């Protein structure tokens with residue numbers, strides 16, 4: 001499996017050309033999209049055929065993780081005749097949120113096949129998706145992706161947005177690749193914000209013995225070097241901050 005970073009920005013990135021949360025997992029000809037935040041649709045469509053995605057999986061309903069589903073729906077509706085359909089696995093409120101954003105009473109109808117996300121496993125194309133609730137919004141999930149039938153890995157764990165690393169411990173197996181938000185960089189995370197900082201991610205990585213850590217979702221004015229140093233203060237393994245367009249092989 002490969003990880004393609006489409007959007008690595010936080011809720012309001014200030015680096016031109018940077019989109020917010022969007023990550024694609026690739027295996028053979030199959031692809032899976034994790035989150036689709038603002039500005040990410042162009043980066044997605046410029047790199048692969050969005051209509052061929054096995055599914056889009058949404059971590060939680062903050063706009064920087066789902067709002068470009070509006071663009072994706074328009075693309076599937078107006079670029080194809082007949083329109084293409086796409087599986088979307090998301091917190092239960094998604095359909096109503098999209099209706100609210102667009103003023104359309106059934107915006108996703110006939111295009112998105114929305115499934116309410118819950119804890120546990122679901123198969124999507126060749127991928128097994130394990131979901132676990134995390135402390136952020138009332139309905140937020142972290143995700144572990146493996147190939148179906150290969151639960152021991154290689155595996156990618158994506159934190160989504162998360163305020164408590166303890167929530168992630170049961171999801172992570174030793175040797176997994178951890179793709180973690182590090183919104184508050186070197187930290188600390190101000191109370192009552194529910195995000196992670198470098199020291200928390202480093203501590204989590206060491207405790208769960210991951211193979212490497214990829215950092216993302218860093219807010220404006222948070223120093224990248226100081227963020228990496230904060231992680232390395234707790235974790236001796238490989239750590240990098242990812243950017244849009246990066247592609248990484250997920251090894252077991």
Ligand SMILES: [Zn+2]
Pocket residue numbers: 060062136161
């Ligand atoms: Zn969030």
Ligand SMILES: [Zn+2]
Pocket residue numbers: 010011021062064065161217
């Ligand atoms: Zn976010």
